[in-house]
Amino acid sequence: MTEKKKLIAPRLPRGFEDKHPADIAAIAEMTAKIRQVYERYGFDPVETPLFEYTEALGKFLPDTDRPNAGVFSLQDDDEAWLSLRYDLTAPLARHFAENFNDLAKPYRSYRAGYVFRNEKPGPGRFRQFMQFDADTVGAAGPEADAEMCMMMADTMDALGLAGKYVVKVNNRKVLDGVLEAAGVTSDEQKLTVLRAIDKLDKFGPEGVKLLLGAGRKDESGDFTKGAGLTDAQQQVVLDYVGGTVPDGNIGIAELDVMHSLFDAAGYGTDKIRIDPSVVRGLEYYTGPVFEIELTFKVQNEKGQDVVFGSVGGGGRYDGLVSRFRSEPVPATGFSIGVSRLAHALKLTGNLSTEPPVGPVVVLVMDKDQTARYQQIVSRLRKAGIRAEMYLGQTKNFGKQVAYADKRNAPAVVIEGTQEREKGIVQIKDLIAGKQAAKAITDNAEWKAERPGQFECGFDEIEARIAALPAVAAYLKANT
Numbered sequence: 151m152t153e154k155k156k157l158i159a160p161r162l163p164r165g166f167e168d169k170h171p172a173d174i175a176a177i178a179e180m181t182a183k184i185r186q187v188y189e190r191y192g193f194d195p196v197e198t199p200l201f202e203y204t205e206a207l208g209k210f211l212p213d214t215d216r217p218n219a220g221v222f223s224l225q226d227d228d229e230a231w232l233s234l235r236y237d238l239t240a241p242l243a244r245h246f247a248e249n250f251n252d253l254a255k256p257y258r259s260y261r262a263g264y265v266f267r268n269e270k271p272g273p274g275r276f277r278q279f280m281q282f283d284a285d286t287v288g289a290a291g292p293e294a295d296a297e298m299c300m301m302m303a304d305t306m307d308a309l310g311l312a313g314k315y316v317v318k319v320n321n322r323k324v325l326d327g328v329l330e331a332a333g334v335t336s337d338e339q340k341l342t343v344l345r346a347i348d349k350l351d352k353f354g355p356e357g358v359k360l361l362l363g364a365g366r367k368d369e370s371g372d373f374t375k376g377a378g379l380t381d382a383q384q385q386v387v388l389d390y391v392g393g394t395v396p397d398g399n400i401g402i403a404e405l406d407v408m409h410s411l412f413d414a415a416g417y418g419t420d421k422i423r424i425d426p427s428v429v430r431g432l433e434y435y436t437g438p439v440f441e442i443e444l445t446f447k448v449q450n451e452k453g454q455d456v457v458f459g460s461v462g463g464g465g466r467y468d469g470l471v472s473r474f475r476s477e478p479v480p481a482t483g484f485s486i487g488v489s490r491l492a493h494a495l496k497l498t499g500n501l502s503t504e505p506p507v508g509p510v511v512v513l514v515m516d517k518d519q520t521a522r523y524q525q526i527v528s529r530l531r532k533a534g535i536r537a538e539m540y541l542g543q544t545k546n547f548g549k550q551v552a553y554a555d556k557r558n559a560p561a562v563v564i565e566g567t568q569e570r571e572k573g574i575v576q577i578k579d580l581i582a583g584k585q586a587a588k589a590i591t592d593n594a595e596w597k598a599e600r601p602g603q604f605e606c607g608f609d610e611i612e613a614r615i616a617a618l619p620a621v622a623a624y625l626k627a628n629t
Contacts, residue, residue, distance in 0.1 A: 156588060159369035166278050173504040174552040180309065180492055180501060181282060186258040187286050187305045188262040191297070194261040198241035198265075202268075204231040208473070220278075222268045230605055234266040238283040239483065241469065246287050247474030251303060254287035262488070276489070284463075285483030287471060295438040295466055295482050296411040302442050302462070302484055303421045311444065319408060319423060319440045320428035321463070323401030324390075331396040332386035343387060350391050351429035351457075362387055391426050399484045430465055434555040440484065444494050458494055462486035472509065487625030507605030507624045508558035509536035510615055513550045515566040524574075526563055526611060534625055560620040563611065574610060578603045581620055 154212030162168065169177075185195075204223055206465055221233040227415055235241050237368050238261045246257055260281040284301065286294045305317045323345060334340050337370025346361035353366070360366035362384045365376035379387070386396065395402055412422050430439040447455045464484025471479035490519050495501035510530055511525045523539045530537035547564075554562045562577040607616045615621055 160285070163277075165269075165276050167276060170505075172503060175506040176496070176501050176503070177280070180489065180495060182601060184262075184282055184305055185307045187301060191258075191284075191301050191304075193258045193260045193284050195244065196242070196261055197250035197263070198235070198238070198245055198261065200234055200264070201232045201505050202235055202241050202244060203235040206474075207233055207235065208238045208470075219509070220268055221342050222266050236267055237265050238263060238485065239285065239467070240283050241479070242283070242285055242287070242483075243471045243474065244532065246471055246479075247426070251474065251627055256286050256294070258284075260284040276422055280488035282486040282488050283483060285481060287479065287481040290468075290480035292407045292438060293411060294480075295404075295440070296408040296545070298464065298482055298484050299408070299422050299440050300412070300415060300438065301540060303417055305486070306442060309495060311498065313420075314446045314498065315442055315444050316423060317422075317440055317442055318423060318428045319405065321401035321405050321427060321438045322397055323404065323437060324395060324426075324436050325401075325429065327396060327399035327401060328387060328390045331399075332383045333613075334377075334379070334383065339377050339379075342375075343379070344429045346377060347387065347391060347427060348429040355388060355391060357393060359384060361386060384524070393426070401437070408438065426584070428463075430463055433469055434470075435465040438467045438482070439465035441465070442486075446498065448497060456491040458497075459495055461491040468520070495592070505558045507536070507560055507620050508554075509538045510561050510563065510621070511550070511557065511559045512537065512539045512563045513546065513554075513562065514540045517545065519570070520563075522570075523565070526565070529612055530615060532629065533616060535615055535621060536624070551578070551580075560618055560624075561615060563615075573608050574605045575608060576603060576605050577614055581616055581618075599627075 168565060171304050172546060204221070207221065221236050222294065223231055224231040225231055236525070242261065246253060262280065264278050264280050266278050269275075269277065302317050303315075306312070306317075307614075308505055325347070329340055330341060334343055343362060346358050349361060350358050353361070357366060361374065361376045362379045363376045364378065365374055367373045381406075383551060390466065412418075427438055428441055433529070443460050444458040446458055448458050450453060462485055464482070466480070466482040468478065468480045471481055492501060496503055506546065512526050512530075514520060514523055520539070527537045527539045539573035540553065542550070542553060544550065558580070560581055562578045564578060565574075568573050581602070586601030604614075616625060
């Protein structure tokens, strides 16, 4: 008796997802618009590999068999540890340092690609996701930071989100000065205070005050331990979130320069504004920090109206490239979360959720005429029209049309013996046919009407197909 073959279960690893044609088309449409803005600002593309040496990413080997603290890693045959990149910035720092003598400085580049996080997946939280970054390496002044903010705003405008976003700007130097003025010295306490400030939009000044003190209990009864500051220390921080900064704070001067540049370039506070609540990369950023917040309302999993929130951000990170070189190397940049931004664009109607137009399908009515059908397909392709000959096993007309429907084909070309003898073909406009069929309830009437179907001469196929609205739109977008 033959042993039954054991089949492998087709399943995705947790935290990963497949992308379908509609998703891929939507992302391509969005990223094309982002590229146009970046290149208009004078940024050039660069591509780095998915793998880097683990030490180059800044993830150092723990005392385990595999360095899996947040990254996916493997050991090469020379015993060196490699890791999948967890962002696009660390590889840029390595690329810049390795090619230091050949690159123009400041070095202005953008990158798009997948990054990987070896973390517990959850709803909307994936282990593989796409980012789209832009960075300037080698420019120390706040002018470079201001340019990043303006480019972020222009990108949102280009994507159709004007009036639905704000770029918020702060400075880590301001925050560090406030902590110093408040007498907050321990790293743990600093972190707790900064996290409290970050909750200003969510909990308001009173909620921040609780988190600066003993702690805060939320509606569910969960308690978050506070920073344990004295009343005097709390007041310094609360004055800051209220708009008062201690005298002599060096970060304010940089924000003033940035504000003057925004004003000169015509970016009002409806697009870019200074916001003391912005706290990013507590051990990473060294100067101005910024984030894009989408301001329209959506419903959360509890059915409550909430602001959509951040879709990207960045700031100045002067210490990252210096890991590779002895001299200081200033850098600034920002990253867009592609999947999250795409979701926002779909919600606002600025990104299509429809699958892309499929190929015109030439049906195989007579198996001995495949060379002739292939000729039709080749003519359509040379005219710039997506086309394919049906390559399935069935000769059944209905099943071939059903296949074309699943392929989102705009039309099928039909040439049987009778059409061939007359020197014509039948073209079935599937889109027009579906629309017309909605008004026909009688099956006999539908067969008699043959909605969306017409005949044309054999030599007219390309012109008549190209005139179909869906095909014409495709040709316009791709020529």
